[in-house]
Amino acid sequence: MPTAIIMGITGQDGSYLAELLLSKGYKVVGVARRASTVTYERIEHLLDKISVVQGDLTDQGSLIALLEEHKPTEVYNLAAQSFVPTSWNQPALTGDVTALGVTRLLEAIRYVDPKIRFYQASSSEMFGKVLEVPQRETTPFYPRSPYGVAKVYGHYITVNYRESFNLFAVSGILFNHESPRRGLEFVTRKISDAVAKIKLGLARELRLGNLESQRDWGFAGDYVDAMWRMLQQDQPDNFVIGTGQTHSVQEFCEIAFGRVGLDYKDHVIVDERYYRPAEVDLLISDSSKAGKILGWEPQVEFKQLVEMMVDSDLKRLSAKVA
Ligand code: NAP
Numbered sequence: 091m092p093t094a095i096i097m098g099i100t101g102q103d104g105s106y107l108a109e110l111l112l113s114k115g116y117k118v119v120g121v122a123r124r125a126s127t128v129t130y131e132r133i134e135h136l137l138d139k140i141s142v143v144q145g146d147l148t149d150q151g152s153l154i155a156l157l158e159e160h161k162p163t164e165v166y167n168l169a170a171q172s173f174v175p176t177s178w179n180q181p182a183l184t185g186d187v188t189a190l191g192v193t194r195l196l197e198a199i200r201y202v203d204p205k206i207r208f209y210q211a212s213s214s215e216m217f218g219k220v221l222e223v224p225q226r227e228t229t230p231f232y233p234r235s236p237y238g239v240a241k242v243y244g245h246y247i248t249v250n251y252r253e254s255f256n257l258f259a260v261s262g263i264l265f266n267h268e269s270p271r272r273g274l275e276f277v278t279r280k281i282s283d284a285v286a287k288i289k290l291g292l293a294r295e296l297r298l299g300n301l302e303s304q305r306d307w308g309f310a311g312d313y314v315d316a317m318w319r320m321l322q323q324d325q326p327d328n329f330v331i332g333t334g335q336t337h338s339v340q341e342f343c344e345i346a347f348g349r350v351g352l353d354y355k356d357h358v359i360v361d362e363r364y365y366r367p368a369e370v371d372l373l374i375s376d377s378s379k380a381g382k383i384l385g386w387e388p389q390v391e392f393k394q395l396v397e398m399m400v401d402s403d404l405k406r407l408s409a410k411v412a
Pocket residue numbers: 097098099100101102103104122123125129145146147148167168169170171172173187211212213214263264265266267268273
């Protein structure tokens with residue numbers, strides 16, 4: 091039975107990846123940082139099937155100890171300070187975790203067992219002020235936030251350890267992916283949660299930033315499958331993963347409010363507090379390399395994704411008010 095370590099097990103992607111790896115017969119060890127309360131909401135249904143152990147990307151010793159104890163064949167680094175606005179308020183922390191954390195993990199692999207296969211969660215935010223549309227593996231980077239800058243570092247240190255030390259280290263350049271388990275501060279889940287609250291009479295308005303912002307949004311469950319496929323190849327490489335379609339925040343609102351018979355114009359208020367110091371441009375993926383080499387294609391379409399998220403929040407909140 092192969093063993094996989096998932097850094098960031100308590101996050102959105104960690105929970106979906108754990109489900110996928112369990113279904114493939116892996117022993118799954120999830121790493122969570124110590125908190126004063128448990129943060130296992132997304133993995134509660136998996137706790138009898140996986141081991142959850144403590145570790146932190148800012149602590150080199152904890153990473154070495156993890157690998158020595160659990161002897162994984164694969165390590166997935168999904169851990170990061172992942173919220174773009176926070177990266178302007180906490181740029182040094184973002185650099186320490188999201189950038190240097192990758193080096194600490196690669197160093198632990200090099201020291202304990204260089205045969206371990208490594209996945210780095212890179213991001214379309216690295217393309218930022220885009221230099222080519224659509225974006226592919228060869229598109230130059232131009233990050234527009236401290237988060238994007240940190241992810242560029244994480245990407246290149248992964249490539250560098252592959253080339254310097256012959257590690258099987260891959261970088262998955264993933265475009266936005268969402269789900270009912272998405273964090274509440276990200277725009278898609280902020281909208282689906284607010285739609286459910288407004289429908290149930292628990293709220294009346296939703297304050298958002300730039301409604302014209304566009305993203306290439308896919309379903310997280312589809313994207314973790316691409317991560318696993320990348321680690322099953324003969325050679326380590328970089329892959330762009332996305333849907334190849336872009337939609338605006340306004341379009342997301344139209345479908346989400348429409349799902350419950352409401353008009354977003356009656357409830358959404360544009361609030362400049364949610365504008366960013368710098369925005370990214372037209373993010374659209376070209377994942378044809380992943381289609382050809384990994385045999386990967388997205389399965390869930392945009393409208394389906396929006397409706398899935400609204401339905402889930404409505405169900406969750408209806409149960410609470412009942
Ligand atoms: P997420 O829900 O924010 O999860 C991030 C995870 O990292 C959480 O488990 C968090 O733990 C953990 N973490 C934060 N700081 C840590 C530290 N110092 N040591 C150890 N763990 C730490 O993010 P996600 O949406 O699942 O995304 C997974 C990865 O893909 C992230 O690296 C993200 O930057 C990247 N990515 C995401 C997308 C997307 O659209 N979702 C697209 C491209 C790339 P706590 O629960 O304790 O906070």
